[in-house]
Amino acid sequence: MSSSAQGIPGLPDLTHPIELVQFGTQALKASLLLVFLVVALGVAIALISFSLRLSKPEQVIFIGEWAVGYSQLLRGLQHLTLVLILLIPGFFLCSTLSNRYHHWEQGKVAQVAQTVAGERLEQFAPQVRYSIQEPYSYNTQINGKIVKVNQTREITRFLMLAGSQIQVKLDQSVDVPGRSSIYQANYTADYKVINQLKDINNFFFEAPPPNGYTLLASYKVERDGTRLQPTNAGNYSFPFRLQPGEETTFRVTYQAQGGPRWVYSATGQLLSNFRLTAIANFAPADFASGIVPNEIKVDGRSTQFTWKFDDNVSVKNPFGVFTNTEPIRHTGVIVRLLLLAPAIFLWWILLLYLSLPMSFKNIAIAASIFFACLLTLTYLARVINAQLAWTLISIILLFLTWGLGASRSASLAAIICTIAGAVLPVFGLLIPFSGLTLSLAGLLCAVWLAVRHWYGWYSLHPKDQRL
Numbered sequence: 001m002s003s004s005a006q007g008i009p010g011l012p013d014l015t016h017p018i019e020l021v022q023f024g025t026q027a028l029k030a031s032l033l034l035v036f037l038v039v040a041l042g043v044a045i046a047l048i049s050f051s052l053r054l055s056k057p058e059q060v061i062f063i064g065e066w067a068v069g070y071s072q073l074l075r076g077l078q079h080l081t082l083v084l085i086l087l088i089p090g091f092f093l094c095s096t097l098s099n100r101y102h103h104w105e106q107g108k109v110a111q112v113a114q115t116v117a118g119e120r121l122e123q124f125a126p127q128v129r130y131s132i133q134e135p136y137s138y139n140t141q142i143n144g145k146i147v148k149v150n151q152t153r154e155i156t157r158f159l160m161l162a163g164s165q166i167q168v169k170l171d172q173s174v175d176v177p178g179r180s181s182i183y184q185a186n187y188t189a190d191y192k193v194i195n196q197l198k199d200i201n202n203f204f205f206e207a208p209p210p211n212g213y214t215l216l217a218s219y220k221v222e223r224d225g226t227r228l229q230p231t232n233a234g235n236y237s238f239p240f241r242l243q244p245g246e247e248t249t250f251r252v253t254y255q256a257q258g259g260p261r262w263v264y265s266a267t268g269q270l271l272s273n274f275r276l277t278a279i280a281n282f283a284p285a286d287f288a289s290g291i292v293p294n295e296i297k298v299d300g301r302s303t304q305f306t307w308k309f310d311d312n313v314s315v316k317n318p319f320g321v322f323t324n325t326e327p328i329r330h331t332g333v334i335v336r337l338l339l340l341a342p343a344i345f346l347w348w349i350l351l352l353y354l355s356l357p358m359s360f361k362n363i364a365i366a367a368s369i370f371f372a373c374l375l376t377l378t379y380l381a382r383v384i385n386a387q388l389a390w391t392l393i394s395i396i397l398l399f400l401t402w403g404l405g406a407s408r409s410a411s412l413a414a415i416i417c418t419i420a421g422a423v424l425p426v427f428g429l430l431i432p433f434s435g436l437t438l439s440l441a442g443l444l445c446a447v448w449l450a451v452r453h454w455y456g457w458y459s460l461h462p463k464d465q466r467l
Helices: 017-051 057-117 333-355 360-380 386-404 408-428 434-453
Strands: 121-124 127-142 145-159 163-173 182-194 202-206 213-223 237-241 247-258 261-265 274-280 285-288 295-299 302-309 319-323
Touching: 057 333, 057 360, 121 182, 163 261, 182 261, 213 237, 274 319, 285 302, 333 360, 333 386, 333 408, 333 434, 360 386, 360 408, 386 408, 408 434
Parallel strands: 121 261, 163 274
Antiparallel strands: 127 145, 127 202, 163 182, 182 247, 202 237, 213 247, 261 319, 274 302, 285 319, 295 302
16 A cells, blocks of 8 residues: 555544544543533522522512423433434544545555556667777866877767567466566567678677566577677676678567566667567556557457557657556545535434424434445445445435335425435535535425425324424
């Protein structure tokens, strides 16, 4: 996992033990403070009522009304307290899930980026090096006089390759611990060299192995069928003699492992009579660096890419083959949904309260179902499309919501509230047209409440209207 694949800074995550202890401590202090305020207010009212029991009847009536109002307030606060008790753990659950999903999403992006721009097997074009003696002069001072000195120095030059015929066969291994994949490359290349110089016949053929390999086997350089030996161990420079006007051919072969990509780099040289055929024996494979091949052939799970350059073509970027992956789109959608989920839950519960009688048991069950659906969506969206996942989950949510009503009319009211207050808002946050979908959901909620309370077009059964 990449070090950059981290959670959202500052967002609570209950998988972190230190944060979990801090949240528990703060929740305990807040609960004790709330209990103390409620008890203190009740004791104050009781003391005032006791002290005024012998007072005038008007004062007794006033205190009695105050006590009755306080008891009604406490009964009303029971539902609010239950909603808050359900909302706070729900918020921490959603924040933890959003952190985990963000962590997983960024890790997936980093893994895909590694296959595109990470390790790779990079084969550099060989070079034909030679040296010449070049005269040069400089001025110096001898015995107080300016003297011009003429000398020669050795200059390294390179001879352009007259032709390159390259074939590489690539196999992929994905069952490698700690790696997305590795390539097994079987490389064969024939390079033609023509001595177009008049007075130079000593050259060095420099053919380094691919950069980034983890295993290199059967590396061999041949000249016209004769194997060449390097001048020093670990030095891939091979001396040879070639008379002016003559030509010769070098063959380079090897088997290498490494990278999740294979690319060929021209190292700034002009490519002439160049042909590279890369055969990828896996799917899906695609060409790298945006250098479009001249020919692509697909045969089952094997894809053959061919690049042809006839005369003096400069290719700046390395080009080759990589394992194509599905693009990661719509990142951060689930994270945004989870952060807004507590607000959707509050809106849904408020819509239910305004539409049909709700008991403590029903509120607790509804909240459990809602957050369980979000939890299922979070992990199901890693496997299938998020919109499809929420469609399947919504069917289950609506089926379970039917049980909120004691009659058919109450159950239909619960279904309408769930569609307008939960299903559509969540679905709206999963699609590109979020604003339009949320607006339609809000309009549906307003129309439903108007029909339910103002116009009386939809009325519940009498037994459903009692708490």
